Amino acid sequence: QKGGYDTFMLKEIYEQPEAIRETLRGRVEKEKIHLEDLEKLDLEKINRVYFVACGTAWHAGIYANSLFQKWIDVPSICVAASEFRYSDPHIDDKTLCVYISQSGETADTLAALKMSKEKGAQTISIVNVLGSSISRASDVTLYTCAGPEIAVASTKAFTTQLALVTLLILKMAELRHTTVDCKAELLEGLKRMPEVVSEMLDKHELMKQYAAFLKNQEDAYFIGRQLDYVSVLEGALKLKEVSYVHADAYFAGELKHGAIALIEKDTVVIAMATQPEVAAKTISNIEETMARGANVILITTKDQPAPKFKYVIRIPDVHPLLAVIPVTILLQLFAYYAAVEKGRDVDKPRNLAKSVTVE
Numbered sequence: 271q272k273g274g275y276d277t278f279m280l281k282e283i284y285e286q287p288e289a290i291r292e293t294l295r296g297r298v299e300k301e302k303i304h305l306e307d308l309e310k311l312d313l314e315k316i317n318r319v320y321f322v323a324c325g326t327a328w329h330a331g332i333y334a335n336s337l338f339q340k341w342i343d344v345p346s347i348c349v350a351a352s353e354f355r356y357s358d359p360h361i362d363d364k365t366l367c368v369y370i371s372q373s374g375e376t377a378d379t380l381a382a383l384k385m386s387k388e389k390g391a392q393t394i395s396i397v398n399v400l401g402s403s404i405s406r407a408s409d410v411t412l413y414t415c416a417g418p419e420i421a422v423a424s425t426k427a428f429t430t431q432l433a434l435v436t437l438l439i440l441k442m443a444e445l446r447h448t449t450v451d452c453k454a455e456l457l458e459g460l461k462r463m464p465e466v467v468s469e470m471l472d473k474h475e476l477m478k479q480y481a482a483f484l485k486n487q488e489d490a491y492f493i494g495r496q497l498d499y500v501s502v503l504e505g506a507l508k509l510k511e512v513s514y515v516h517a518d519a520y521f522a523g524e525l526k527h528g529a530i531a532l533i534e535k536d537t538v539v540i541a542m543a544t545q546p547e548v549a550a551k552t553i554s555n556i557e558e559t560m561a562r563g564a565n566v567i568l569i570t571t572k573d574q575p576a577p578k579f580k581y582v583i584r585i586p587d588v589h590p591l592l593a594v595i596p597v598t599i600l601l602q603l604f605a606y607y608a609a610v611e612k613g614r615d616v617d618k619p620r621n622l623a624k625s626v627t628v629e
């Protein structure tokens with residue numbers, strides 16, 4: 271059942287090239303994106319958009335919202351479902367609500383969906399489980415084709431969500447007659463993503479070695495800016511839930527407003543600097559943690575100068591808007607090996623359920 275892997279989590283991490291390929295299959299043809307179901311909606315009249323989800327899926331929502339805001343001139347926000355459903359949001363038939371859920375059964379996400387439908391919203395769901403409650407209740411469902419995800423910690427569901435929401439937002443831009451200059455490059459990048467992911471999986475020994483830095487540590491800090499912040503949130507959540515190491519996620523520029531007080535000799539800092547406009551700034555923030563003795567692992571691009579760093583992983587050339595996928599693979603491996611090192615039950619972390627059907 272585990273296909274020769276020790277755990278479902280590791281198997282599912284390794285299934286990602288195929289899961290992404292399957293999710294893209296039939297949906298991208300040269301520069302054309304096939305998401306015909308969207309024609310059921312009246313996207314031209316939309317004047318407000320909410321992305322709503324929980325946990326890891328919420329991180330995919332933050333990513334989707336960032337792309338949406340970059341390209342489409344309509345106010346949008348990403349909100350955790352458990353907050354959204356109680357927030358009495360402004361919703362009418364010009365509102366689009368996009369729900370993201372692996373299981374399609376998360377109680378808060380489902381309740382938020384039902385509430386928004388009652389108020390007249392148009393709804394899209396991005397779901398992995400066929401025929402699940404969220405898929406049945408929404409106007410349009412786009413399936414991630416990750417296959418069954420058994421391990422409690424979400425891995426392949428997340429990266430397929432990232433790939434699919436990229437297509438969704440590009441398609442929405444097209445339907446609203448907005449030109450996205452890098453569209454061809456992004457589509458090409460997505461098609462190449464399975465190979466990029468495989469290249470990242472080949473770094474497993476290195477991630478195991480870095481995860482051992484946490485041996486005598488109880489905390490870790492994940493730092494980045496802009497889209498790297500999505501990887502930062504996801505990396506910290508993954509580490510917490512499977513290894514029980516306390517992990518915080520910070521914007522690099524926010525460190526000096528408080529959290530840097532926590533950095534001392536041997537504190538583990540995992541820094542992401544893949545976004546070209548801000549990478550140098552992030553690197554200088556991280557050097558400040560190094561000056562205080564932090565043990566820094568830096569994930570950056572091929573050509574970013576980082577002369578002061580001892581532990582550097584460089585991701586392959588991908589469009590910066592897609593960098594969160596290869597970075598996430600590294601962080602999944604990092605969390606996995608940290609958990610193994612600490613002897614945790616990787617597939618069934620304490621206190622957690624695969625599908626949260628309680629509120």
Ligand code: F6R
Pocket residue numbers: 324325326327328370371372373374375376379422423424425507508511624625626
């Ligand atoms: C984290 C994780 C959870 C889920 C969250 C939402 O690894 O698995 O945070 O992402 O419970 O679940 P779905 O996507 O099924 O709605």
